[in-house]
Amino acid sequence: MDKSLFISPSPHIRAQDSIPRLMYSVIVTLIPAGVFGVYWFGINTLWIMLVSIASAVLAEMLCQCIMKRPIEILDGSAVLTGLLLAYNLPPGIPLWLPAAGSFVGIVIGKQIFGGLGYNPLNPALVGRAFLMASWPVHMTVFGALPSGTSLSGIDALTSATPLNVFKQAREILLDSASHSIQEVTEASLSISQLYSSYGALFTGRIGGCIGETSAILLLFGAAFLLYKRIIGWKIPFSYIGTVALLTWIFGGTDGLLSGNPLFHVLSGGLLLGAFYMATDMVTSPVTVKGRILFGIGCGVLTVLIRLKGGYPEGVSYAILLMNLTVPLLDRYTRPKLFGGS
């Protein structure tokens, strides 16, 4: 009997959660928003998702083969990267775009750093940033809404997302002296239409990237992840709270405190970014204070880009930039030792 006894240091029991279980839980909660994307934007978006996932998994396998590491494509992390990248792409793009984005995201964003756990940046966002820089036209043309009705008359073909409409209209209103009265009237009409379209924003019947439009389905998924404690509340809540506060203060057209925070929270990729990408464990801080600061930083950068930057949406770059601060945040927010002075 003696020789058969297994020896190891304590603890002798482990919790049930494993990396694949965490990854697949996140994937499952993302599915409703994706199904809505296919319903709303058409079957083409399903192919985009599948190509993106397939490319991510293949790139992962290729790297692991070349580096002679164990093949771990079933742990769900590459699938999640591919899925998240697809959710962040406009619905009308050609299929080679997600293939290229996922490949770059996995190879350059993740595997060359050593694979899962060692990547400083969110791989899906690396892929998206790569596509944005390389094929900006493809990445910013959202096309006409499937229902044929756009949210406003302004430049509906290339800027059908609410944030894009908002940005153009707001710029006109802030600089009304140099625009015609008709332009100003149209712009203020656009903004009031946007502010009264909460129903469409909640359900996702708006223009935007494939998986980011349906606020209600993303919130359901996030609620499940929060309840199961797969993600924490600190990053998404501090992120969204900061965006709401800053857009309320600075986001309006009638000076300070005239913004509409709810519009900004529901528009663009904020909910998807705050609950599913800023919370990426590998690329977010481990300390409590660090996570809150990380969320606030993401919020500040997002609002800065949305209101002052060249892009209508800033979630991706905000998260990528904050990813880079994680080692610093962790270092300076070390928890106070039990019994420490």
Next chain:
Amino acid sequence: MFRKSFTFRGGVHPRENKFRTEHLAIESLPIPGQVVIPLLQHIGTPAEPIVRKGDRVKVGQLIGEAKKFVSVPIHASLGGIVVVVEPRPHPLGIDVLSVVIDRDETDQMPAFSKDPEWKTLSVEEMKFRILQSGIVGMGGAGFPTHVKLSPPPDKKIDRLIINGAECEPYLTSDHRMMIEQTDEILGGVRILGKILNVKEIIIGIEANKQDALKRFRKKTAGLKKIQVFVLRVKYPQGGEKQLIKAVTGREVPSGGLPMDVGCIVQNVGTAQAVYEAVCYRKPLIERVVTVTGPGVIRPGNIRVRIGTPIREIIAFCGGLAEPAAKLVHGGPMMGISQYTDTVPVIKGTSGILVLDKKTANQPPEKPCISCARCVDVCPMRLMPNRIATLVEYAQHEAARLQGLFDCMECGSCSFICPARRNLVQYIKLGKAVCTNNTKIAS
């Protein structure tokens, strides 16, 4: 009924698994044919043997003498002949000089009768009886009780905390003692309170032991000095520093002792042993052990003589359901896995846990994904992920600066890690390397 429950920040919720034994009354193991009594069953200097091969000993007879202050005497738990005094396997995983006694016809448990004069004993006399009886902390660590009861005069002690948390999964020996030996425990608590001359005594019991809570509430009703606190069910609620934090709000300073914040913590089992030592002059020669786990046919709470090989206790419990995969001395979170079932029960043995293949299986380590769960659960508020990585790369000095030696080795980090990283194991390794000042070959 007990709505307010006390706790600390952090900790984990492993499956309790106490259902196997929590309702089973304590039974006594038949007297074994042989006992192996290690001369080191406590923290401190080993006792020195005063018997030799061939000597006849009686139950309760002194066989090992404490020569230093931080040491305790060892007594025979069986009457018979000393067959050998030699190093034998010990639950700590090392060989320790042990006295092996074969039972013979002269074996008889002496009638320990109550000393009618005990209430008139002075504090020093009571402490002397505790020392003489070889009492150590029975929660597992085995710190000599008389040392703990002798704080330096500049440390003012105002709280005595009695630890009835029993937060380790599977174990129920303290629980059963609290139900079946309530009066003896309370007797010991009063003696400890008198020795320390404290204003307040707090008995902390986890909320999963409602029957024990009710008994203690009832027995202490109307007493101003003794209070019963409900503790939230959480591991490591019974950790000394966590318990103090939970019931007093005080934090033992880093590197300090409970006495630095005016507290002394004693386990319920220790209180019962103190009662027997002071009132009956009975040395510590037996204790209650929970024998449990998926690998045992008939789990139970068994009163056994110190020195009984655990093989005999498992046999008494119906043997093993299948070839044991892992044999653990203590609980699943902090217990020590054994390479042989010949090791004896010692004063600090709270349980014997037999795990099957499924439970004992240690899944392979994956890279850290920075999920922060270890940081969230660490009751000492360390960053186990960082310390473990530093130790992994032999950066021991950096690990020390991150609080390596503040780790209490509760194992919550390793338990919770979804990447199955051996976090606390690295930390233990780091401590060993720092302590020995040796370099591990890379």
